[in-house]
Amino acid sequence: MARVPQHTKSALTVILSFFFFFIIIAICCECVARTSWVEKISSYRSVGNHDYQFEIKWFRLEDYVKQNGGVDVIILGSSLVNTGIDPDVMVEAFFEQTGVKLRIFNFGVEGLTVAPNSINAGILVERYHPALLIYVTEMREFVAGSGLEAETPFLADSWLRYEHGDFNMTGWLIDHSAALQHYLPYRNWMRADFLDTQPHHLKRSKDTTASGYEHDNKIGQNIDAIPDPNNPDDAENFAAYQNFQIDPRRLNNLKSILDLRQNGGPTILVVEMPVYPTFYVFVGGEAVHKQFQQTLSGFVKANGGSFLPAETCNDIPLEGRSNRWHLNYIGAPIFSKCLGQQLSILADQQNSDFVHLNIGSSK
Amino acid sequence: MSITSLAFAVFCVVAILVYRNLPPPYRTSWLFAASIGFLLTWAWDLAAVLLVVATVNFFLGRWLGVATNRRRFLLWTGIGFNVAVLVALKYNGFYVPALTSLLERMGVQTGEGGLKLLVPVGLSFITVQMISYLVDIHNKILKPEPHWLDFALYVVYFPKLLSGPVERARMILPKFKQPVPLDAAAVERNTWLIVTGLVRKLILADTLLSIIPADIFLHPESFVGQELAVYLLAYTFVIYNDFAGYTSIVRGVSGFFGIELTNNFKLPYFSRSFTEFWDRWHVSLSHWLRDYIFFPVSRALKKKIPNRENIVHLVVPPIVTMLVSGMWHGLGWGFLVWGGLHGLYLIFERLTMLRGPRRLPDEWPKWRQVVSALVVFGLAAMAWIPFRMNLATGWQYLVRMLSLDAWRMPRLWLVQAVITGTREVSSWREFGIPDMRVFLMLIPALWLDWNQHRWKSETFFMDWPAWAKGLFLAIVVLTILLLSFGETSAPFVYQGF
Numbered sequence: 001m002a003r004v005p006q007h008t009k010s011a012l013t014v015i016l017s018f019f020f021f022f023i024i025i026a027i028c029c030e031c032v033a034r035t036s037w038v039e040k041i042s043s044y045r046s047v048g049n050h051d052y053q054f055e056i057k058w059f060r061l062e063d064y065v066k067q068n069g070g071v072d073v074i075i076l077g078s079s080l081v082n083t084g085i086d087p088d089v090m091v092e093a094f095f096e097q098t099g100v101k102l103r104i105f106n107f108g109v110e111g112l113t114v115a116p117n118s119i120n121a122g123i124l125v126e127r128y129h130p131a132l133l134i135y136v137t138e139m140r141e142f143v144a145g146s147g148l149e150a151e152t153p154f155l156a157d158s159w160l161r162y163e164h165g166d167f168n169m170t171g172w173l174i175d176h177s178a179a180l181q182h183y184l185p186y187r188n189w190m191r192a193d194f195l196d197t198q199p200h201h202l203k204r205s206k207d208t209t210a211s212g213y214e215h216d217n218k219i220g221q222n223i224d225a226i227p228d229p230n231n232p233d234d235a236e237n238f239a240a241y242q243n244f245q246i247d248p249r250r251l252n253n254l255k256s257i258l259d260l261r262q263n264g265g266p267t268i269l270v271v272e273m274p275v276y277p278t279f280y281v282f283v284g285g286e287a288v289h290k291q292f293q294q295t296l297s298g299f300v301k302a303n304g305g306s307f308l309p310a311e312t313c314n315d316i317p318l319e320g321r322s323n324r325w326h327l328n329y330i331g332a333p334i335f336s337k338c339l340g341q342q343l344s345i346l347a348d349q350q351n352s353d354f355v356h357l358n359i360g361s362s363k
Numbered sequence: 364m365s366i367t368s369l370a371f372a373v374f375c376v377v378a379i380l381v382y383r384n385l386p387p388p389y390r391t392s393w394l395f396a397a398s399i400g401f402l403l404t405w406a407w408d409l410a411a412v413l414l415v416v417a418t419v420n421f422f423l424g425r426w427l428g429v430a431t432n433r434r435r436f437l438l439w440t441g442i443g444f445n446v447a448v449l450v451a452l453k454y455n456g457f458y459v460p461a462l463t464s465l466l467e468r469m470g471v472q473t474g475e476g477g478l479k480l481l482v483p484v485g486l487s488f489i490t491v492q493m494i495s496y497l498v499d500i501h502n503k504i505l506k507p508e509p510h511w512l513d514f515a516l517y518v519v520y521f522p523k524l525l526s527g528p529v530e531r532a533r534m535i536l537p538k539f540k541q542p543v544p545l546d547a548a549a550v551e552r553n554t555w556l557i558v559t560g561l562v563r564k565l566i567l568a569d570t571l572l573s574i575i576p577a578d579i580f581l582h583p584e585s586f587v588g589q590e591l592a593v594y595l596l597a598y599t600f601v602i603y604n605d606f607a608g609y610t611s612i613v614r615g616v617s618g619f620f621g622i623e624l625t626n627n628f629k630l631p632y633f634s635r636s637f638t639e640f641w642d643r644w645h646v647s648l649s650h651w652l653r654d655y656i657f658f659p660v661s662r663a664l665k666k667k668i669p670n671r672e673n674i675v676h677l678v679v680p681p682i683v684t685m686l687v688s689g690m691w692h693g694l695g696w697g698f699l700v701w702g703g704l705h706g707l708y709l710i711f712e713r714l715t716m717l718r719g720p721r722r723l724p725d726e727w728p729k730w731r732q733v734v735s736a737l738v739v740f741g742l743a744a745m746a747w748i749p750f751r752m753n754l755a756t757g758w759q760y761l762v763r764m765l766s767l768d769a770w771r772m773p774r775l776w777l778v779q780a781v782i783t784g785t786r787e788v789s790s791w792r793e794f795g796i797p798d799m800r801v802f803l804m805l806i807p808a809l810w811l812d813w814n815q816h817r818w819k820s821e822t823f824f825m826d827w828p829a830w831a832k833g834l835f836l837a838i839v840v841l842t843i844l845l846l847s848f849g850e851t852s853a854p855f856v857y858q859g860f
Contacts, residue, residue: 007547010829017833018840025837048848180848187848190569190800192576195791 026179033179044205046184047174049160050153053082054109054120055185056205060212061105061128067210071128072354073104073343075212076117076257077136078147080273081108084327085136086336087211093340100353102343106212111150113141118253119155123163125260132343132354133266135257138273138310138325139283139292143240144247215329218322227281237282244283246295258303267350268305269343270296274314274335276324306346313338364404366525366612367564374401379619383545391539394516394620401521405484410519413489416448417518420493421511427500428507441497449490454694487691488527489518491651496532498655505533513539522617526609528625528647535622542621549618555822556615558839559811563608565843567808571601573851574800580752583760586792588770591763593797598751599744600808603632606645611821630816632743635724635735637708640743648688657684677713682706692750697757700749708742771795 032038046055065071073090075081087104094102107124109117114137121133140146154160162171174180185201188194208214227234254270261268272293280289293309300307313335320331327335347353364371378397385393402410423441430437496517499505508514516539517532543549575594579586586594607628614624631644641649660680668675682703689702724732748757763769773795780786814823824832 007551011547011551013829014832014836017830018836019833021834021837022840025841050850183845184848187845188850190573190846190849191851192574195798196789199791 029179030177033182038182042182044185044202045181047159047181048184048187049157051109051150052201056208057107057109057212060208060210061107064105064210065128068103070103071105071130072102073132073134074124074130075104075106075108075134075136076121077108078112079108079110080138080325081106081136082110082214083216084273084332084335085339086213086332089333089336090340093337094343097341097344098347098353100355102354104211111147112154113147113151114250114253116151116154118256119164121257121260125265130266132269133260134269134271136271136273138275139244139289140241142246142250143244215332216322216326217329219319219328220321220323223276223318223321223324224278226278241282242284244288251299255303258300258305261304269308269346270300270305271308272310274310274316276321279324308342312342364401375616382620391512391516395512398516398519398521402519413519414515416489416493417515419444420496421514424496424500424507427497434501438497438501442494445490445493449486453486485525488529491529495651495655499533508536522613523624528610528627529651530625530647538622543623545619545621551825552822553615553618555824556611556618559821560608560611560615562811562839563604563611565846567804568601568605568608570846571597571804574798581756583756583763587795588764588766589797591760593801595744595764597801599747600805602747604808630812632740633736633816634739635732637712637739639724640739652684652688656687678710681709696754697749697752700754701746704746
């Protein structure tokens with residue numbers, strides 16, 4: 001038998017040692033990351049997504065489902081949802097009307113329009129099977145190109161593509177490795193801005209409740225002032241929305257959310273956020289808004305969903321807003337209570353209590 | 364194609380495998396084709412420019428080799444051509460705006476954003492190589508290369524194309540013709556060179572560079588003294604590890620072709636004098652400057668002023684050489700000041716040497732070696748200031764860093780207040796604590812340098828037991844993988860020259 005040369009043996013040993021140690025280190029990290037001790041000292045996890053708030057919501061929902069055995073209602077939308085709807089208040093309002101305790105989660109993520117949210121909706125419904133999916137929207141997200149700066153990096157994310165069915169190694173690894181999920185919140189530790197941004201992220205994570213609501217303490221100024229095209233503060237909004245038209249691609253995105261109800265999927269409720277009426281000046285006035293509502297309402301109903309226009313829950317005082325679009329800690333509970341009550345009416349109409357029957361996560 | 368990309372790794376593996384399995388007569392052609400292929404991944408017009416440069420110098424060299432008269436004229440024509448190409452393409456920032464406005468005034472459309480000229484990467488490196496080729500032929504220490512393909516390969520050889528090393532034709536052309544056989548020891552050594560280079564570039568340089576706030580080099584006035592000092596320290600290690608990492612990688616790659624490239628960095632920050640520093644920093648360029656600027660200037664002076672004790676001999680050659688070095692990096696006042704500073708350091712050193720018997724640093728007492736190394740490091744670090752930023756900002760940076768008024772006591776009570784929740788801070792910088800991440804990254808950087816120094820080997824890992832090598836590789840690969848999740852990326856600093 002031919003003898004293996006010494007240097008080949010040595011190279012082989014190095015390669016084998018490399019794989020051995022690589023695997024051992026990876027396994028050790030994975031084991032440690034899965035202990036409750038790590039969970040306790042570092043509850044902040046990440047899937048490496050560009051949108052850190054999406055990640056907060058993703059893991060908060062995972063914990064919520066673990067803790068409550070499932071989720072009945074998921075509310076999806078942008079920052080308007082994040083700071084505008086407190087699920088706990090909704091639960092109480094619904095309970096008062098029906099005697100049923102729903103499990104509601106707020107999945108509002110800053111900057112995400114209907115385009116990325118149509119993908120989110122699919123992933124969340126497939127994973128958690130809620131009985132009701134509420135999509136909260138407003139006029140701006142139907143303008144072509146709006147929110148692209150958040151949408152593009154969000155959708156390019158490896159993990160999200162993996163979750164959406166586009167297999168890739170990075171996405172798979174992140175999805176299956178607790179160690180990576182615990183490391184990824186700190187993945188930018190070498191960035192110059194890390195020491196400033198990370199405490200901010202951690203604070204927001206801490207401020208987000210178990211049901212996904214993040215309160216906003218700011219009370220808006222000059223919300224009721226009529227926007228002026230000559231005012232530099234208003235010029236940007238005039239430029240963006242003055243020729244308001246619904247982008248058909250955005251309607252298609254909404255349709256893919258509405259289509260989730262098929263084959264035993266959840267009931268879909270589209271809610272129009274009650275933005276402050278001075279906003280409509282940017283889009284051309286109340287008439288344009290009414291036209292938008294008509295189109296949207298017709299579209300939603302034609303695709304099997306329910307639509308709740310803005311005026312249904314518009315009893316929000318001026319100090320309950322942090323700007324023309326967002327509600328603050330005063331406005332959010334008022335709107336949430338109204339939404340909970342409206343939900344009970346919808347439940348009555350549909351002869352359903354929106355309680356998700358399957359226990360736990362399906363994935 | 365970046366040399367730290369996976370695409371480059373695949374490209375190299377294919378190029379090496381084909382090269383190693385080809386009969387020797389075809390190897391040069393293959394290497395040339397691979398180099399052109401690599402160039403095309405940057406820009407096709409870049410390949411065209413470099414081939415023109417190669418062809419012109421090839422014929423100039425042959426002409427110079429057979430010419431019996433007007434040789435000096437031919438040499439200066441060649442030098443003029445190479446410098447003209449460099450100035451025209453690399454330093455176009457100086458004249459393109461004026462040319463654009465002139466053309467537009469004459470009614471010539473220059474396209475959106477004005478006239479744009481190609482900036483061939485690595486042109487400064489190629490220019491000095493071409494000049495030394497012609498000078499060596501002129502001085503009859505090199506015969507002109509008879510084959511165009513071999514010469515063109517010398518110009519475009521991909522491992523040294525982007526940022527050197529600056530190879531002399533007389534040293535590397537024979538290596539193309541007779542590459543070193545690749546035995547097991549060479550494979551291991553080349554592999555470790557690549558690993559060391561990746562550690563320096565991806566783990567040390569890129570990480571440190573990301574830590575440095577971008578605006579510190581634009582608005583030093585908004586930083587306190589200790590931040591300026593710590594981030595300058597970080598930048599000092601960035602530029603070294605970035606360039607040394609690049610060199611190490613390309614030397615490893617080239618080694619697989621059996622073509623050894625010059626070691627450009629010999630632990631420069633351990634230098635105990637500036638003479639030693641320039642024997643350790645960017646060695647291939649500094650030796651080129653020594654042979655083609657310093658010595659000729661010294662010789663010319665000697666003819667005019669025979670007394671070697673004359674101050675002119677001490678002052679002029681180093682300052683001229685270092686100013687040329689500065690200009691080679693770029694036509695800007697910052698680079699000139701950087702070169703000028705190093706020229707002054709060398710002059711000062713030469714003047715102090717006059718006072719006593721000349722002893723090599725190795726013969727100095729230990730304490731003097733340590734103190735001198737720290738002084739050299741500190742002065743070299745300060746010279747990076749004008750190298751990195753414009754002169755006015757650089758001056759502001761230096762003055763602020765050295766001014767005690769700009770230094771603040773760390774506000775440790777604020778840390779306590781944050782922990783107890785009685786106060787919120789909007790920025791880490793409110794604490795006045797220097798960025799600890801810099802020191803964290805300096806530990807592996809110094810560990811690597813110290814071991815290379817201690818074992819007098821850049822691939823000291825080779826002496827480790829197999830399991831330790833495996834463990835080290837596993838840690839390196841895991842670290843690079845984890846770092847790759849960060850949202851940062853940095854090109855090689857010296858690729859800009």
